[in-house]
Amino acid sequence: MTEIFDRFGKPLGGIFLGLALLWLAGMVLVPGVFMINASLRPHLPPPLRGGELDVYVLDNFAYLINHVNHGRIFFKTVWSSALVTLATLLLCYPIAFWLAKVARRWQVAVMLVLLLIPYLMNEVLRGLAWYIILAFSGPLNAILIGLGLMDEPVRWYGDGGVVAGMAYAYLLFMLFPIYNAISTLDRAQIDAARDLGASAWRIHRRVVLPHAKVGIATGCVFVFMMAAGSYVAPALLGAPGSRWFTQIVYEWFFEIGNWNRGAAYGVALMAMCLAVVLGLLALFRVNLASAVK
């Protein structure tokens, strides 16, 4: 801790330390504690706040567990986010490998520009694009009927539309970490494995995948977290019967006005995401510092 003062002197070092503390304590930790605190208290009209009724209770969490729909929507959000993560992983791995080890330099340059354009686009605009594609009288239905694959147009808005829109929106958060990881693999290892007779499948399973592990873990962590916490895609591409957990959190805050219950739902979402993140890192045997850098 004294190193920062040794290096920059008392005044400057103090400023750096102060700013870092202001961020970690004032903007991250303390607001988090306030949220957890609010989630454990009942929703009371202002005159009763701080009174004898304002005690710690688990009512808000019990409500989530006992509610007919909310618990179901919570788990649907988890499973759908896992599905989005798996879909992006399967879609991206071959492309990441091609980019890192097969493509020529100019191909990589062209591809990276093509990839960067949707990556830098607004998530809301990406959602809007899918909103147009999936419309009842939109291009997707028209193409599928034109090809003779369907007789009747399909209503795509709903859980399926949300998962498709999210897989598209978060694709590149999976691709880039895996690409970066495979890029550092020495090509000689692949050549050696091939010369020794390993099949393509075996080369991937025993050489490339173990090396890409860190990138895969990073991609999975971010895609899952973003999917579970997304509000845009479900709001644009969902149907009345396909609500996402974030939409219920929003309702508690701004439609029903019960902030305490909303806070509890937010805490549940955060706890689930942190559990999945730590679970994934443990599963891949990757530490946080190499996954997030």
Next chain:
Amino acid sequence: MTQTTTATATLDADLPPIIPARRLSHSGMGVLLGRLQPLAGRIYLLVFVLFLMSPLLILAAAAFNDSSFPTILPWQGSTIKWIVALFHDGEIGQALISSGIIAAGVIGLSLPVGTAAALVLTSLHGRTRGVVYALMVSPMLIPGIVIGISTLLFWRQVGVNGGYFLTILAQSSFIISFVMLMIVAQLQRFDRTMEEAALGLGASRLLVFRRILLPYLRPALLAACCIAFLQSFENYNTTLFVRGTETPLTIFIATKVRTGLTPVINALGLVMMVGTIIGAVMWEIARYRRAVRSAAI
């Protein structure tokens, strides 16, 4: 490094004694498979690029359709009236200004704090460093809406409601993490002896920071500035909870989708896309040139 060695070690352990892959390629089936594999790869690549690009093309194309609702089917004739309308749309202008104010605030807060955090982190060692590191990246691993909620609940206690101030604070709380990581990456290659030399020659610590470290960090600060701007400009989830009565661009677009969407929004998407493409191509050309130059040396 350890990963690669274990990979080769396990590979060595149970290798097949002969080379069947090479043999196979001389048989008819092998030739066919050898041809098919790159073909399948190319088709997949094409489908992937199509999947990536078609939503954007459709979004852009709908900006030119003479229909009151954004769609490409039925095509009711080409028009540029939506693009003209975009530049006369006061609401969109207001939303852009609102997003700009927030982004400026976020950059102004995130860059100094992120740099300070990076310097603090790199001065720590061992377990402390691990704990502080986990704490510093945690805002990136928490859903955006949770950050919005906690900021909103915390500031309500002191009587501050949603608005520009809370939006800047809430967005910064995770954007600082990104800035911090970028500065740390740059700091890892820094040669500390330059600082010691300057100090030995009589420079004050403030002067050393200003004239040695800060110029060294400039490329990373510039990149962090771009990332902070993009992250802030695109943010929806966190902003939704702390915006109060402000309507930044992302919120505006999403509201429009529900309350009456016109192709003006597509025109806006098109303009943003063109800007992005110009930026991306310039960035990639610079990167490509650097790569070619370093390969030549």
